[in-house]
Amino acid sequence: MAETTVKAGYRRSVDLARFVAAFGIVWDHARAPYADIGYTALALFLVLTSFLAVGSFERSDGKGFWLSRAQRIALPWLFWCAFYWVVYHVVSDEPFQLLSDPWTLLIGPSIHLWFLPFVMIFLVTIPWVSRFINSPVRMYIAATLLVLVSIPLGLMHAKLAPAAWFINPEGFPQPLPQWFFSLPLFWFGAVLAAGKRMGLVWPALAAAAVVSVVLYQRSPEFASVQMILVAVIFEAIWRVNIKGTWTTWLAGFAFGIYLLHPATMLVAFKLFSDTVDRSFAALFAFALAWALTAAFQRVPGINRFL
Numbered sequence: 001m002a003e004t005t006v007k008a009g010y011r012r013s014v015d016l017a018r019f020v021a022a023f024g025i026v027w028d029h030a031r032a033p034y035a036d037i038g039y040t041a042l043a044l045f046l047v048l049t050s051f052l053a054v055g056s057f058e059r060s061d062g063k064g065f066w067l068s069r070a071q072r073i074a075l076p077w078l079f080w081c082a083f084y085w086v087v088y089h090v091v092s093d094e095p096f097q098l099l100s101d102p103w104t105l106l107i108g109p110s111i112h113l114w115f116l117p118f119v120m121i122f123l124v125t126i127p128w129v130s131r132f133i134n135s136p137v138r139m140y141i142a143a144t145l146l147v148l149v150s151i152p153l154g155l156m157h158a159k160l161a162p163a164a165w166f167i168n169p170e171g172f173p174q175p176l177p178q179w180f181f182s183l184p185l186f187w188f189g190a191v192l193a194a195g196k197r198m199g200l201v202w203p204a205l206a207a208a209a210v211v212s213v214v215l216y217q218r219s220p221e222f223a224s225v226q227m228i229l230v231a232v233i234f235e236a237i238w239r240v241n242i243k244g245t246w247t248t249w250l251a252g253f254a255f256g257i258y259l260l261h262p263a264t265m266l267v268a269f270k271l272f273s274d275t276v277d278r279s280f281a282a283l284f285a286f287a288l289a290w291a292l293t294a295a296f297q298r299v300p301g302i303n304r305f306l
Contacts, residue, residue: 010055013240014048015251017233021045022254023286026261029112030268030282036222043185043230045258049119050189051234053126058197066124073123076305077116080259081108087263103173110262114175122186129187133194142191143203150184150211150227157181158219181223184211188227192234205231256293256306257286264288 021044028038057065088109107114133142156172157180172180188208195201205228212228265285268276272284296302 011238011240012242012244012247013237014052016242016247017044017237018048018254019247019250021048022257025258026265026286026289027282029261030265030278030285032278032282035278039181039223039226040229040233042182043226044233045115046182046185047189047192047230047234050126050186051193053123054130054190054193054197057126057130062127065127069123070120073116073120076259077108077113077120079305080110080113080116084108084110084113084262087266091266103175106175111174112258112262114178115258118175118179118182119186122183125187126190129190130194133191133198136198136200139191139195139198139200139203142194143207146184146187146191146204146207147210149187150207151214153180153184154211154215154224155218158215158221158224181226185227185230188231192231196238201235205235252297253290253293256296257289259306260289260292261285264292 021041024037024041025045028035028041053069056069085108106117108116129142133139157177188204191207192201192204195204208227208231212225215224218224265281267288268281268284272281293306297306
């Protein structure tokens with residue numbers, strides 16, 4: 001029953017959202033105007049990741065779900081760690097040292113790679129969420145737990161200035177600032193997926209509203225309202241009916257664009273200097289990352305890492 005519902009409820013607009021979210025992350029990292037949209041882009045990326053993971057789990061037999069997906073993430077992570085180690089060894093005055101800080105084992109040589117071990121670790125919770133939420137009462141419990149977990153994590157994230165994602169004056173080592181922000185959104189996506197399967201979404205949306213209101217009252221900044229903002233965006237996306245496979249084709253580039261964009265941004269700054277217009281740099285880096293992803297997807301051996 002769950003498998004049929006998930007398949008029948010699939011939306012190609014969700015695929016388009018993955019591609020758009022990848023663009024938003026590049027825009028943010030280029031520090032282009034209104035770069036704070038990167039918060040929403042990352043939030044959407046996280047929600048989509050866990051939302052789709054729940055659907056994937058419920059379409060499978062459940063056996064070896066986490067291990068198979070962890071392995072599929074681990075190989076790209078190791079590959080891109082090696083890639084960026086070489087890149088930064090060439091261009092940086094302080095090359096990456098793997099064991100200089102044990103926390104680097106959860107990141108790698110480029111800060112954006114924190115996303116891969118994060119997903120690899122917390123995918124283990126997807127079967128728990130899916131199996132637990134099998135009745136309205138349990139949906140209400142899950143939404144309540146989401147609030148109780150998300151508020152403390154959000155408050156810990158609020159203690160850190162945005163710069164602390166890269167420099168941590170408060171003593172929180174990377175990737176903890178990223179995890180404080182990301183884990184509630186990841187779990188929100190999983191709870192939302194279970195709600196869509198049951199036809200009972202409002203508890204998840206109510207949880208998102210409560211979390212955002214409380215966090216904004218304690219820390220009135222854009223990052224604090226991401227859960228309700230991405231909830232509204234997701235619901236709008238869900239209601240868009242797109243025909244054709246072009247959105248799925250675009251979505252196939254999103255992961256590669258995310259992985260490659262720091263390197264293509266280095267190319268942009270090398271070609272046009274660090275004083276280049278940041279909007280242009282973002283567009284250039286995004287387009288080049290897209291082109292390289294498309295090219296690498298045709299290269300045997302490399303394509304498995306994108």
